[in-house]
Amino acid sequence: MTTTDAYDLLVIGAGPAGFAAATTAADAGLTVALIDAGHSAGGQFYRQPAPALNASRPKALHHGWRTYEGWMRRLAAHVASGSVRHLTNHQVWAVERVPDAEPGGSDGGFAASGDRATLFVAHALVGVEAARSVAVRGRALLLATGAYERQLPFPGWTLPGVVTAGGAQAQLKDSLVVPGQRVVVAGTGPLLLSVAASLVQAGAAVPAVVEAADPLRYARHLPALLRNPGKLVEGAGYAGTLLRYGVPVRTRHVVVAALGTRRVEAVTVAKVDRSGRVVGPERTVACDTLAVGYGLDAQLDLALELGCPAGREPDGGWALEVDDGQWTGVEGVWAAGETTGVGGAQLALAEGELAAWSVVARLRPGLPRNVPARPVRQRARLRAFASALQGVHQVPRFAEQLRDDTDVCRCEEVPYAGIRDAVTDLGATDPRSVKLLTRAGMGWCQGRMCGTAVQCIVSELTAGRAKAVPPSRPLACPVPLGVLAEQAGDPPG
Amino acid sequence: MTRTPRDLAGARPGPAFTVRVDGREVDALPGQTLAAVLWADGTTAWRTTRVGGRPRGAFCGIGSCFDCLITVNGVRDLRACLVRPEPGDVVSTRDDD
Numbered sequence: 227m228t229t230t231d232a233y234d235l236l237v238i239g240a241g242p243a244g245f246a247a248a249t250t251a252a253d254a255g256l257t258v259a260l261i262d263a264g265h266s267a268g269g270q271f272y273r274q275p276a277p278a279l280n281a282s283r284p285k286a287l288h289h290g291w292r293t294y295e296g297w298m299r300r301l302a303a304h305v306a307s308g309s310v311r312h313l314t315n316h317q318v319w320a321v322e323r324v325p326d327a328e329p330g331g332s333d334g335g336f337a338a339s340g341d342r343a344t345l346f347v348a349h350a351l352v353g354v355e356a357a358r359s360v361a362v363r364g365r366a367l368l369l370a371t372g373a374y375e376r377q378l379p380f381p382g383w384t385l386p387g388v389v390t391a392g393g394a395q396a397q398l399k400d401s402l403v404v405p406g407q408r409v410v411v412a413g414t415g416p417l418l419l420s421v422a423a424s425l426v427q428a429g430a431a432v433p434a435v436v437e438a439a440d441p442l443r444y445a446r447h448l449p450a451l452l453r454n455p456g457k458l459v460e461g462a463g464y465a466g467t468l469l470r471y472g473v474p475v476r477t478r479h480v481v482v483a484a485l486g487t488r489r490v491e492a493v494t495v496a497k498v499d500r501s502g503r504v505v506g507p508e509r510t511v512a513c514d515t516l517a518v519g520y521g522l523d524a525q526l527d528l529a530l531e532l533g534c535p536a537g538r539e540p541d542g543g544w545a546l547e548v549d550d551g552q553w554t555g556v557e558g559v560w561a562a563g564e565t566t567g568v569g570g571a572q573l574a575l576a577e578g579e580l581a582a583w584s585v586v587a588r589l590r591p592g593l594p595r596n597v598p599a600r601p602v603r604q605r606a607r608l609r610a611f612a613s614a615l616q617g618v619h620q621v622p623r624f625a626e627q628l629r630d631d632t633d634v635c636r637c638e639e640v641p642y643a644g645i646r647d648a649v650t651d652l653g654a655t656d657p658r659s660v661k662l663l664t665r666a667g668m669g670w671c672q673g674r675m676c677g678t679a680v681q682c683i684v685s686e687l688t689a690g691r692a693k694a695v696p697p698s699r700p701l702a703c704p705v706p707l708g709v710l711a712e713q714a715g716d717p718p719g
Numbered sequence: 720m721t722r723t724p725r726d727l728a729g730a731r732p733g734p735a736f737t738v739r740v741d742g743r744e745v746d747a748l749p750g751q752t753l754a755a756v757l758w759a760d761g762t763t764a765w766r767t768t769r770v771g772g773r774p775r776g777a778f779c780g781i782g783s784c785f786d787c788l789i790t791v792n793g794v795r796d797l798r799a800c801l802v803r804p805e806p807g808d809v810v811s812t813r814d815d816d
Contacts, residue, residue: 263782270781275728276750276803283729317782354802355794374783386764386776393780397800401755402724402748405777406763429722488774489763515763636778636786639770670785675778704785 241269637669
């Protein structure tokens with residue numbers, strides 16, 4: 227392995243943060259590998275219809291389309307010139323740091339320990355079949371791995387027809403389908419309005435949007451809101467669509483149960499107080515689908531494995547701590563987008579740009595520094611907005627609604643009673659012990675679906691004595707044993 | 720007026736084809752994910768859980784939860800929300816064992 231086949235910058239994730247960073251870095255003359263699991267750049271927010279569907283108006287499913295088109299033109303030019311290599315349908319499962327074997331290879335590489343320069347090697351599974359893994363080398367690393375939707379358990383949440391709100395929208399944007407004919411949209415956060423608006427526009431009926439938060443709490447954050455008129459217009463646009471289609475939005479309400487035998491047939495909705503505790507009478511809403519989500523959790527697996535420090539966010543989620551240049555504090559590793567605090571696509575674009583400028587300054591110290599002021603300003607005001615939103619859209623109390631037999635971990639089918647007994651009878655005081663005792667979080671999804679719930683339940687049962695740690699996973703996705711065996715057979719370096 | 724996602728996005732996909740799901744022909748459009756094909760067919764469950772024997776289908780829709788695992792042309796454990804079927808594909812819903 228030599229630096230000659232290494233890119234200046236590896237960007238993991240081609241969502242808004244990743245494509246903005248790759249494009250900006252290439253503008254400044256760096257060579258970039260942009261590695262992403264999707265078929266097109268865009269991430270989940272700008273997820274594109276599958277090319278074979280030949281959609282002439284993809285913008286009908288998107289907000290901020292012109293911004294996206296502008297970036298895509300610039301990215302395409304860099305891909306055409308060879309300065310950016312965009313690896314689509316590649317899912318990175320690990321990034322390792324290896325010594326640079328090239329004798330003169332220390333130029334630009336990072337000396338993490340001693341004076342030997344190091345390179346990053348990203349290992350990516352190719353295609354959905356994932357039968358093969360490729361290694362891509364780079365001098366600097368930018369993690370733009372995005373987020374997945376935070377879920378909370380409730381009776382009936384494992385019934386077919388219960389889907390994540392983001393997933394319903396992803397399949398709509400990608401494959402032009404709706405998950406059902408009558409879709410209740412529930413949970414908390416700004417995503418819900420966007421999902422409900424696109425579902426009604428695409429022909430589904432939405433009998434209700436059920437939002438746990440109290441909109442009056444926005445009043446506490448007026449300065450941050452008023453600095454972001456564009457965001458307010460976006461929200462008002464979704465609200466206007468819902469009004470036009472007669473979709474009622476029930477705030478301070480939660481779905482307490484999904485009802486049905488082979489699939490969801492109705493949901494039970496109840497009013498909650500300011501702490502998110504159910505206080506009101508229950509009512510039943512008929513539906514064939516529930517699209518639900520309680521905010522976003524950043525995908526931090528690769529970053530945590532590399533030792534990047536993370537902290538708690540206002541909504542309880544985890545985010546990487548970065549400096550003004552989006553540097554993580556780990557030599558050679560930058561991060562942008564949802565990984566450094568969930569805040570949406572516009573914030574991710576600004577952070578991606580700023581991360582790229584910081585990488586350029588580090589790799590090409592001779593170049594004049596010309597970091598534009600615009601993304602710095604955008605980042606400041608959008609972070610204030612994101613933090614206000616997170617303050618409003620907190621995870622509601624949910625454990626009281628769980629029955630003993632409600633599965634908390636979907637993969638391993640671990641019911642609430644199992645988690646509770648692990649804490650109260652067996653003395654577990656943190657999610658990791660609960661996992662070892664019950665297998666909750668040990669299945670295919672590696673705790674992505676139940677992690678928040680287990681953390682909240684343990685914390686509640688131990689009266690807050692539970693130690694909160696960010697969820698680390700040695701492999702960012704399941705890797706076939708055959709692929710791992712091949713890696714083991716490969717001498718390192 | 721009946722609205723469809725395809726009208727909304729102005730899609731003009733190539734000719735529809737069928738995939739064989741547990742012996743049944745199901746219509747698909749080129750490019751769509753298998754989960755989307757099954758949703759469009761009105762199918763929401765295609766897996767049975769190991770412990771409780773409960774029906775499951777797509778949940779997260781973005782490849783994170785692995786609830787939608789399915790077998791295509793004999794290849795097991797593929798995520799239906801990511802895999803894109805081609806004409807003549809043989810799909811079987813699986814029981815964990």
